[in-house]
Amino acid sequence: xxxxxxxTGENLKxxxxxxxxxxxxxxxxxWSMPLKGFPGALADENGCILFPTQEAYQSCxxxxxxxxxxxxxxxxxxxxxxxHHIRPLGRPHNGPDxxxxxxxxxxxxxxxxxxxxxxxxxxxxxxVPSHVIAxxxxxxxxxxxxx
Ligand SMILES: [Zn+2]
Numbered sequence: 001x002x003x004x005x006x007x008t009g010e011n012l013k014x015x016x017x018x019x020x021x022x023x024x025x026x027x028x029x030x031w032s033m034p035l036k037g038f039p040g041a042l043a044d045e046n047g048c049i050l051f052p053t054q055e056a057y058q059s060c061x062x063x064x065x066x067x068x069x070x071x072x073x074x075x076x077x078x079x080x081x082x083x084h085h086i087r088p089l090g091r092p093h094n095g096p097d098x099x100x101x102x103x104x105x106x107x108x109x110x111x112x113x114x115x116x117x118x119x120x121x122x123x124x125x126x127x128v129p130s131h132v133i134a135x136x137x138x139x140x141x142x143x144x145x146x147x
Contacts, residue, residue: 022040026043026044035057039052040057066127067103081106100133
């Protein structure tokens with residue numbers, strides 16, 4: 001099956017009719033390749049996040065954990081981070097796949113967020129001006145996901 005993953009982002013763009021110039025795909029949402037065309041989208045098997053402008057993307061993609069500021073360095077000079085859905089996608093939570101429901105986290109904080117071993121607090125998150133995080137999702141996490 002060599003070659004079937006080639007241009008998977010472009011295949012999803014057609015299949016899902018994503019209104020973007022460029023779509024990057026990575027299983028599990030662990031993107032390290034930067035978006036260069038806008039509007040652009042990052043996709044995984046659950047859906048995609050559309051960034052209308054480069055500014056919206058950059059503010060959301062500095063790859064620094066929004067809890068501890070760690071940016072995991074890679075061999076090629078890029079950094080690694082994970083996109084965490086504050087209110088999880090799918091049942092029973094049915095959170096939206098939207099930038100307002102996404103935090104950029106290091107792998108450790110992503111796991112803690114998914115497992116509910118941390119309680120998110122908007123005031124203590126490292127925020128960037130053009131990446132608006134919806135307080136309703138933070139409240140949902142604090143009351144429903146956090147244990
Ligand atoms: Zn972290």
